Amino acid sequence: MRIIVTGGAGFIGSNLVHVLVQAHDVCVIDDLSSGSPDNLHPGAVTRTMDILDSRLPEVFAEFAPEVVVHLAAQPSVAASFADPERDRAVNVEGTRAVARAARAVGARRVLSASSAAVYGEPAEIPLREGSRTEPVNPYGVSKLSAEEVLADELADSGCDFASLRFSNVYGPRQDATGEGGVVAVFCQALAGGETPVIYGDGIQTRDFIFVGDVVGALLTAIAHEEALGGQGAAGAYNISTGTETTVQALADTLRPVAGFFAPFEYGSEREGDVRRSALDPAKAADVLGWRASVPLATGLGPTFRWFAQR
Ligand SMILES: NC(=O)c1ccc[n+]([C@@H]2O[C@H](COP(=O)([O-])OP(=O)(O)OC[C@H]3O[C@@H](n4cnc5c(N)ncnc54)[C@H](O)[C@@H]3O)[C@@H](O)[C@H]2O)c1
Structure with a gap:
């Protein structure tokens, strides 16, 4: 094709x-x-x-x-x-x-x-x-x-x-410098030996795929x-995955993957960020027969390795 x-x-x-x-x-x-x-x-x-x-x-x-x-x-x-x-x-x-x-x-x-x-x-x-x-x-x-x-x-x-x-x-080749996405920003900080910053209280949720x-x-x-x-x-x-994950839970899942056991830092909330997000993928499953299959803890492995190898 x-x-x-x-x-x-x-x-x-x-x-x-x-x-x-x-x-x-x-x-x-x-x-x-x-x-x-x-x-x-x-x-x-x-x-x-x-x-x-x-x-x-x-x-x-x-x-x-x-x-x-x-x-x-x-x-x-x-x-x-x-x-x-x-x-x-x-x-x-x-x-x-x-x-x-x-x-x-x-x-x-x-x-x-x-x-x-x-x-x-x-x-x-x-x-x-x-x-x-x-x-x-x-x-x-x-x-x-x-x-x-x-x-x-x-x-x-x-x-x-x-x-x-x-x-x-999230995943390998994501750019952490622009919008990046929180996974890329955390991975880049950890790979560079810095402590990542969580914007807001960490209770905000995202649907990470x-x-x-x-x-x-x-x-x-x-x-x-x-x-x-x-x-x-x-x-x-x-x-999407349909699963709501807090940014704090993301940080806790990423810590052992990156071998970093200190707490993250906290900064002020960002303009234009929503508090909660999860998207129901049922229509894609019904019409396309597609479902996300990679759990967060699994996907973070190759993602962090990609940042660490750069
Ligand atoms: N990454 C996410 O979490 C996410 C979530 C929702 C939607 N999206 C959408 O998915 C798409 C891809 O996102 P991404 O994360 O890979 O971003 P990205 O910035 O890595 O990729 C966008 C690409 O478009 C190119 N581009 C930008 N403006 C252009 C223009 N005027 N002409 C030609 N090329 C141009 C950029 O150089 C870049 O290579 C985008 O439409 C984005 O809005 C991304």
Whole structure:
């Protein structure tokens, strides 16, 4: 199969591409704004460009993808507060450009990365795809708009689509410097001999999912025979474990993995962080037959080793 992966030099994208190249023709489109050239796979064609570049349709026409996995995004909540216009341009208009380019070349399916951030402060736990969506930061707003744009551009077009709402993804190749995610930030600190800082009281919860499980979900969605999309929220799928874990419990699970037995430090809570998060993965299980299978204590092993080896 011919597959375009936007954001293929990033954390999730590169983990996906390293598996895809074993069986498919892959083209990575990435401007390397938060991704790394070290993540690029020689077995994939690479186009270093912004998805907002007017030449995007030419790249699509040249490669003629059957499936497009759209992971390129402005991924940082902090950056979305600092520059909401750029956040909106990349996440919303970038998704529109990718959807239009995919449609123009007759691609069969577009899978687009969305986020738990679309829900905001949860109305219920675990969150379902039909739960209230009230994002509490510009990143969540742009990810929700991107879902709507994807559905607007592709509904009734003959190109199937789905917005995959990832919970908190962690694993090797995650960048701890930008948004990073708390697992990457903790692992980087521990690997550098520093004491990690927990923002807030540590009782806040997240739904941590190993990147290998997310890659599994994407592979399953790529191969799925029936249509995944539909109108509006019908095209959204939680890709998550459904398990709520406190940041304190994460710290306690990571400590023995890293051989660090002192307590972590505490800092003040961060703007735009929700208190609780867990996403119900039942729809992905029902429709795709996919379930996360890597427990946190297992996924933290290769994750910490990757940071320690750098
Ligand atoms: N990591 C998580 O926990 C998580 C959770 C929910 C959703 N997501 C979403 O998953 C996707 C991948 O996230 P990630 O964690 O791998 O982030 P990442 O920053 O590692 O990857 C994003 C990639 O997109 C590229 N990119 C950014 N803007 C671009 C542009 N305008 N044109 C071309 N390329 C561009 C970056 O260089 C980077 O390689 C994103 O859409 C993100 O919003 C991630």
